[in-house]
Amino acid sequence: MKARAFSYARPSTVMEALETFADAGEDASYVAGGQSLVPALALRLQAPQLLIDIAHIEALRGVELQGGWLRIGALTRHCEVLTDPLIARHAPLYHAAAPHVAHPAIRNRGTIGGSISHSDPASEFPAMTLAMGAELELVSRTGTRRVAADDFFIDLFQTAIEPGELLVAIHVPVIRPGHRWAFHEFARRRGDYALVGCGVLAEFSDGLIEQARIVFFSVGNTPLRARQAEQCLIGKRLDEAAVAAAQALVGGDLDPPEDEHVPPAMKRHLARVLLGRLLGQIMRQDS
Amino acid sequence: MSEPINVSMTVNGSRVSCGVEPRSTLADFLRQTLALTGTHTGCEMGVCGACLVVVDGRVVHSCLMFAVQAGGSVIETVEGLTERAAIADLQDAFHLRNALQCGFCTPGMLMTAYSLLSQPGIPTRDEIRDALSGNYCRCTGYEAIVDAIENVARDRDAASIAQTREEAGA
Numbered sequence: 435m436k437a438r439a440f441s442y443a444r445p446s447t448v449m450e451a452l453e454t455f456a457d458a459g460e461d462a463s464y465v466a467g468g469q470s471l472v473p474a475l476a477l478r479l480q481a482p483q484l485l486i487d488i489a490h491i492e493a494l495r496g497v498e499l500q501g502g503w504l505r506i507g508a509l510t511r512h513c514e515v516l517t518d519p520l521i522a523r524h525a526p527l528y529h530a531a532a533p534h535v536a537h538p539a540i541r542n543r544g545t546i547g548g549s550i551s552h553s554d555p556a557s558e559f560p561a562m563t564l565a566m567g568a569e570l571e572l573v574s575r576t577g578t579r580r581v582a583a584d585d586f587f588i589d590l591f592q593t594a595i596e597p598g599e600l601l602v603a604i605h606v607p608v609i610r611p612g613h614r615w616a617f618h619e620f621a622r623r624r625g626d627y628a629l630v631g632c633g634v635l636a637e638f639s640d641g642l643i644e645q646a647r648i649v650f651f652s653v654g655n656t657p658l659r660a661r662q663a664e665q666c667l668i669g670k671r672l673d674e675a676a677v678a679a680a681q682a683l684v685g686g687d688l689d690p691p692e693d694e695h696v697p698p699a700m701k702r703h704l705a706r707v708l709l710g711r712l713l714g715q716i717m718r719q720d721s
Numbered sequence: 722m723s724e725p726i727n728v729s730m731t732v733n734g735s736r737v738s739c740g741v742e743p744r745s746t747l748a749d750f751l752r753q754t755l756a757l758t759g760t761h762t763g764c765e766m767g768v769c770g771a772c773l774v775v776v777d778g779r780v781v782h783s784c785l786m787f788a789v790q791a792g793g794s795v796i797e798t799v800e801g802l803t804e805r806a807a808i809a810d811l812q813d814a815f816h817l818r819n820a821l822q823c824g825f826c827t828p829g830m831l832m833t834a835y836s837l838l839s840q841p842g843i844p845t846r847d848e849i850r851d852a853l854s855g856n857y858c859r860c861t862g863y864e865a866i867v868d869a870i871e872n873v874a875r876d877r878d879a880a881s882i883a884q885t886r887e888e889a890g891a
Contacts (some may be wrong), residue, residue, distance in 0.1 A: 435765070439723035442743035442789045465790070472746075473766040485743065487790055513779070537855025538765060538836070542779040543786070625854040698785045 435556070437475035444487045448600060451488050452575050455598040458484045464600060465489070466509055469536070470552045471542035492552070494547065494602055497521060505571075506604045508547025515546055515559075524608040527633045530617035531558035536627040538687050551601045553593050556627040558619070560587060561651035563604060564659065565615075565633035571592070571603040580605065587656040612638045614719050616712040619652075620704050628652045629693050630704040632711045636667070643667045646678075648709065653690045653701055660687035663709065677713040681706045728792040733801030741788045748772040750788035751798060759799040759828050763857070770856035771825060773832035774798050780827040786875050799828040799886070810876065814869040822860035829856050834870045843874045 445451040455462050463482040465471050466489050471681035474480045482619040488494060494509040499519050504524040506515075515521055530544070535541055535549070535558050550570065554636040563570070564583040571580050572595060572607045595601060609615075619631030630652055637645040646667045648660040662683040670676045725740035732755060741750055746765070751757045751774065760783055763769035767785040774783045792823040802808045811834050814820070821827045830853070837844055837852040844852070849867050860865060 436746075436749075437744045437787075439724050439742070440742050442726060444789075444792070468787075468790065469767060469782075469785055472787070476746075476765055476784075485787075489790065537770070537775055538833070538852055539770065539780050539855050540784050540785075543776075543781045550882065569732070624851055629789075 435470075435476050435478060438478060438481040440481070440483055441473075441575065442485050442487065443491060446490060446492075448491055448493055448573055448602060449575075451486055451491060451600060452573065452598060454484075454486050456575060458486075460597050462486055466494075466548040467511065467544040468548075469540050470548065470554065487543075488600070499524065499608070500605075502608055503569075504606045504608055506546060506606065508545060508551075508603055510546045510599050512541035512544045512546065512549070512559075513538075516541065525566060525568075525606040526609060526633060527562040527615055527617055528606075530543050530615070531562050531619075531631075531633065534558055534619050534621070534625075534628070534631070542641060547601045550604065551593060551595055553587055553591055555590060555655055555657070556631075556652040558628070558631060558651065561631065561649045561707065562617070562633045563606075563659035564657045565635050565647050565649035566606050567635075567647060568604050568606045569607060570601055572599045573602050574599045578602075584659075590655040610637065612644070614638060614716045616715040616719075617641075618712060620708065630701055630708055632705065632708045632712055634716060635710075636672070636716060638672075641671055643670055643672060643676075648684075648690060652703055653688045653705060655691075658688065660684050660705075660709070662687050672713065674717075674719045677717065679711055681710050681715060684709050726789050726792075728789055730791050730793065731795045731805065733797055743787060743789050745788050746784050747774070747776075747786045747788045747791050747796075748783035749782060751796075757798050757800050759803075761825055761828055766842055768855075769859070770829040770833065771803070771844045773829045773856075775802075775832070775836075780832050794889060802831070802835055810873050811835065811838075811869070814873045814876075815823070815866070818869040818872065819822065819863045820861060820865040820869040826860075830858065830866055838874055838877065843878050844871075846871060849853070849874075 443454050462484040464486050495507045512535050522529040553560050568583050571581045581594045615635045617633045619628035621628045632650045635647045646664040648664050651657045663680040666679050685702040690698040729738040748762050751760050756762050761771035763771040765784045767782045772783045777794050849870050
């Protein structure tokens with residue numbers, strides 16, 4: 435199918451983009467890489483009057499270290515997430531997840547800011563944003579605010595971004611020496627949407643787990659923290675008993691929706707297996 | 722609203738400048754306005770890979786971008802790669818190994834292979850399959866396509882080694 439007719443604007447600054455959106459009276463859509471939006475337009479799931487192409491705004495580009503935070507410009511493409519040395523070092527869960535994001539040609543155009551603001555519940559980057567405890571920098575005509583990932587993902591395809599507001603950068607607290615992490619997902623074929631995926635970030639101090647963030651995706655309307663599994667690990671040494679305890683609790687953390695092909699029991703089972711593998715991986719990194 | 726916008730881009734080395742409706746995809750623009758029908762439209766939603774083209778040095782789906790978004794870009798289609806003989810060895814290998822039957826997917830397959838083999842080293846069969854994960858073929862079962870790409874990777878590597886030796890010995 436073909437998209438419904440729309441008009442097109444290509445602003446060169448953030449302010450110009452915000453003004454253009456305001457002038458359009460909310461029936462507008464920002465487009466960056468367009469790898470989710472363009473098919474949605476082709477299928478007429480969305481039909482805005484105006485498409486505002488933000489792909490040429492220089493301020494939305496670049497990756498740089500700012501004190502204890504890594505600032506990743508919203509226009510950073512998936513293929514750049516895969517190869518950027520700063521991301522690999524300081525925001526390693528994005529780097530680990532990137533090869534699983536769709537196919538090479540999609541990664542060549544899709545942007546991390548687009549993926550996070552679209553917030554598909556099966557997407558890797560929104561979940562890893564939550565796993566790393568990142569903050570999202572949003573700009574509107576009235577100013578800039580930073581929203582913690584824990585408050586950002588609200589519901590199915592719904593985030594804390596207000597109409598007209600623009601996600602300009604992702605700020606990731608950089609990895610510290612005590613951090614360990616792991617990522618994996620189960621998909622039927624490489625590049626397909628994950629049946630279940632998970633990222634784990636744990637901080638150790640004197641061999642004990644001080645903090646843990648365990649985030650699953652493709653199990654509900656938003657990326658989801660497995661709070662009970664996280665809690666049971668705090669203050670413990672990561673050994674087989676601790677892994678088993680976390681695995682036993684993770685089923686209760688998740689409430690997957692009914693799905694003809696992947697019923698909730700199967701999702702819970704896969705989540706348990708996945709968590710065991712990831713914690714096992716971290717356990718071996720530690721020794 | 723939605724009147725044609727004047728768009729300029731470089732396609733296969735030539736400057737192109739004309740009015741285009743914002744809702745026209747790059748794939749439709751290439752096929753219908755420029756008559757470059759080597760770029761195929763299959764699913765038109767970024768799944769099948771038949772519409773791949775090179776935009777500013779990277780292989781992307783031309784069905785997943787509007788022509789207006791490509792304003793100012795440098796585009797190369799399968800016709801461009803063919804004319805400058807960039808994929809002549811791949812075309813030969815696909816032919817020899819029967820790596821196509823109906824041929825609908827072949828332009829996209831060649832684009833992916835071109836992109837994969839422009840990186841250094843010989844990809845493993847798994848890496849070739851991974852690169853092809855976004856290209857559908859409903860005829861061949863992929864095995865012959867992987868063979869053809871692997872053969873070209875080996876031949877190109879052998880040729881580059883021979884050339885290095887020749888230069889060192891000269």
